[in-house]
Amino acid sequence: MIEEKIIEILKSKSGYVSGEEISDHLRLSRQALWKHIQELRDSGYDIVAVPHLGYQLVQLPDRLFPQEIGSGLETKFIGKKIHYQEKVSSTMDLALNLGLQGASEGTVIVTESQSKGRGRLGRNWISPKYKGIYFSVILRPKISPLQASLLTILCAVGLCEAIKENAQIEPQIKWPNDLLINQKKIAGILTELNAEMDEVRFVNIGIGLNVNTEKKALISSATSLKEELGKEVNRVELLKAILRRIETNYLLFRENRRKEIIEKWREYNTTLGKRVKILVRNQHLEGQAVDIDLDGALLVRKDSGVVQKISSGDIILCR
Amino acid sequence: MIEEKIIEILKSKSGYVSGEEISDHLRLSRQALWKHIQELRDSGYDIVAVPHLGYQLVQLPDRLFPQEIGSGLETKFIGKKIHYQEKVSSTMDLALNLGLQGASEGTVIVTESQSKGRGRLGRNWISPKYKGIYFSVILRPKISPLQASLLTILCAVGLCEAIKENAQIEPQIKWPNDLLINQKKIAGILTELNAEMDEVRFVNIGIGLNVNTEKKALISSATSLKEELGKEVNRVELLKAILRRIETNYLLFRENRRKEIIEKWREYNTTLGKRVKILVRNQHLEGQAVDIDLDGALLVRKDSGVVQKISSGDIILCR
Numbered sequence: 001m002i003e004e005k006i007i008e009i010l011k012s013k014s015g016y017v018s019g020e021e022i023s024d025h026l027r028l029s030r031q032a033l034w035k036h037i038q039e040l041r042d043s044g045y046d047i048v049a050v051p052h053l054g055y056q057l058v059q060l061p062d063r064l065f066p067q068e069i070g071s072g073l074e075t076k077f078i079g080k081k082i083h084y085q086e087k088v089s090s091t092m093d094l095a096l097n098l099g100l101q102g103a104s105e106g107t108v109i110v111t112e113s114q115s116k117g118r119g120r121l122g123r124n125w126i127s128p129k130y131k132g133i134y135f136s137v138i139l140r141p142k143i144s145p146l147q148a149s150l151l152t153i154l155c156a157v158g159l160c161e162a163i164k165e166n167a168q169i170e171p172q173i174k175w176p177n178d179l180l181i182n183q184k185k186i187a188g189i190l191t192e193l194n195a196e197m198d199e200v201r202f203v204n205i206g207i208g209l210n211v212n213t214e215k216k217a218l219i220s221s222a223t224s225l226k227e228e229l230g231k232e233v234n235r236v237e238l239l240k241a242i243l244r245r246i247e248t249n250y251l252l253f254r255e256n257r258r259k260e261i262i263e264k265w266r267e268y269n270t271t272l273g274k275r276v277k278i279l280v281r282n283q284h285l286e287g288q289a290v291d292i293d294l295d296g297a298l299l300v301r302k303d304s305g306v307v308q309k310i311s312s313g314d315i316i317l318c319r
Numbered sequence: 320m321i322e323e324k325i326i327e328i329l330k331s332k333s334g335y336v337s338g339e340e341i342s343d344h345l346r347l348s349r350q351a352l353w354k355h356i357q358e359l360r361d362s363g364y365d366i367v368a369v370p371h372l373g374y375q376l377v378q379l380p381d382r383l384f385p386q387e388i389g390s391g392l393e394t395k396f397i398g399k400k401i402h403y404q405e406k407v408s409s410t411m412d413l414a415l416n417l418g419l420q421g422a423s424e425g426t427v428i429v430t431e432s433q434s435k436g437r438g439r440l441g442r443n444w445i446s447p448k449y450k451g452i453y454f455s456v457i458l459r460p461k462i463s464p465l466q467a468s469l470l471t472i473l474c475a476v477g478l479c480e481a482i483k484e485n486a487q488i489e490p491q492i493k494w495p496n497d498l499l500i501n502q503k504k505i506a507g508i509l510t511e512l513n514a515e516m517d518e519v520r521f522v523n524i525g526i527g528l529n530v531n532t533e534k535k536a537l538i539s540s541a542t543s544l545k546e547e548l549g550k551e552v553n554r555v556e557l558l559k560a561i562l563r564r565i566e567t568n569y570l571l572f573r574e575n576r577r578k579e580i581i582e583k584w585r586e587y588n589t590t591l592g593k594r595v596k597i598l599v600r601n602q603h604l605e606g607q608a609v610d611i612d613l614d615g616a617l618l619v620r621k622d623s624g625v626v627q628k629i630s631s632g633d634i635i636l637c638r
Binding site for chain 1: 415419439440461462463464465467468471495509510511512513514515516517518600630631632
């Protein structure tokens with residue numbers, strides 16, 4: 001807490017701040033202040049100390065610290081509580097425990113690296129340290145489990161909007177949960193439910209986004225923003241934009257303005273109009289992806305002319 | 320384990336079994352045997368000891384002990400593992416923990432009383448000690464969460480079949496999850512999911528059945544088998560029948576023979592053909608309950624003629 005306050009003071013001034021001023025303000029001894037400055041430096045804050053002038057914050061660390069994400073976030077509830085751990089098995093494991101313990105809606109779990117990052121159906125999500133944005137958010141919508149697919153859809157839209165706004169590049173959405181740039185995967189979304197048949201208790205949305213990941217750490221079907229843009233992206237600012245955009249779209253969902261979400265989704269999608277092959281629990285299906293419905297399900301017109309509703313599955317885009 | 324074996328030996332003989340015979344068979348001292356006999360008596364087994372003759376099992380206890388339920392159960396997987404606790408908060412709490420820990424399909428959690436027995440949407444299920452059958456079963460079907468409603472339906476059918484077979488009285492099913500006798504509630508079913516959007520990880524089915532509950536312990540809208548039949552029902556035998564019947568119907572579900580489940584459900588149902596009022600998350604709806612579909616959803620024809628599909632909700636039967 002004191003370290004957060006020191007950072008606040010340093011951020012509020014453009015030049016040097018005297019140690020005396022900080023010490024007086026926070027009622028610290030000069031020695032205690034020095035110890036906190038050292039700890040901040042160890043966390044990655046670049047703080048210069050000059051005798052007789054004081055301290056200056058030269059550079060923020062490339063870390064997804066809660067105080068950095070929370071600073072100027074201006075959301076209503078998403079990210080009001082942020083749990084940060086440098087390394088976790090999966091943010092979804094923590095989110096499940098927190099959800100069961102009654103964590104409030106909008107609680108975010110963020111990490112710098114995951115040893116067992118999860119994709120859909122138990123697949124792996126490679127999560128190299130300090131390179132990506134790996135987080136989960138706990139939502140508590142008053143919906144039946146049958147309506148939860150649209151949460152994946154609205155998070156995909158929020159992610160696209162944030163990336164477009166923040167990194168000036170436009171991803172495409174491959175139904176149901178992948179974001180692509182130049183046909184390569186840049187992000188994935190995992191949606192997990194804890195529910196009665198009548199009502200969801202909570203939904204955890206897990207997002208893995210390759211931000212500054214180097215090519216050598218990526219599989220051939222994946223890419224990162226850095227690879228596509230040729231430069232690094234500030235992860236803190238991007239995550240803040242993502243949380244804001246997810247909240248905006250989630251509020252549309254809560255206000256039952258689902259059509260607006262679907263309309264935005266259509267703009268980013270790369271699935272509709274294409275011929276697709278779909279694998280759903282050992283069943284194969286082929287046809288034209290014609291639309292998604294208000295529940296977020298994909299409508300596929302088979303060669304027989306029959307339109308089938310697909311709520312989840314792996315799809316291959318044929319052209 | 321030794322006590323289970325003593326019971327097995329006593330059950331296998333119609334008359335007295337000498338202490339020597341049991342001691343030799345189980346390699347126990349006579350004193351150790353005597354101690355185990357005392358413990359069995361404390362658990363409720365009525366065992367008579369006569370000098371020079373030996374021991375005789377006169378009566379089994381009115382307890383849902385795993386060894387009693389498991390004895391001659393003859394199911395494939397439901398009830399192969401039984402967790403028993405004399406008193407729990409809710410069997411659903413234990414089932415969730417066991418499910419998350421990877422408990423195998425068919426694991427049953429049974430208790431004699433619940434301090435916080437749960438109904439749908441956080442409602443209470445009154446669970447007086449030794450009077451009802453309160454249990455949960457963990458299922459791991461390879462389905463999407465959208466297909467889980469039919470699990471409630473098939474358990475309702477299994478319950479009806481077991482009660483009809485075992486207590487010679489036929490309950491009626493009020494969609495989605497209540498069993499009635501003479502318009503009063505005799506049992507409830509609660510279905511909880513832990514799932515991805517693609518696939519359920521596990522489904523816990525919780526069942527509360529009023530068996531030998533006295534009138535004074537029942538609310539006015541509820542009844543028990545004892546109240547309806549005028550005599551007590553053996554809870555162990557009834558629970559065994561329920562587990563068998565649930566498994567039979569679950570196997571139909573797994574073999575995609577859903578129509579057969581729905582056909583049986585129709586026979587027991589008291590909802591179809593009636594005018595119903597439905598409350599779903601603050602939305603009111605009124606119409607004629609015309610059918611249920613293969614997902615277990617209720618089809619209601621509104622006065623406008625439009626048929627609406629209802630996946631869950633509270634219904635009031637109007638006539």
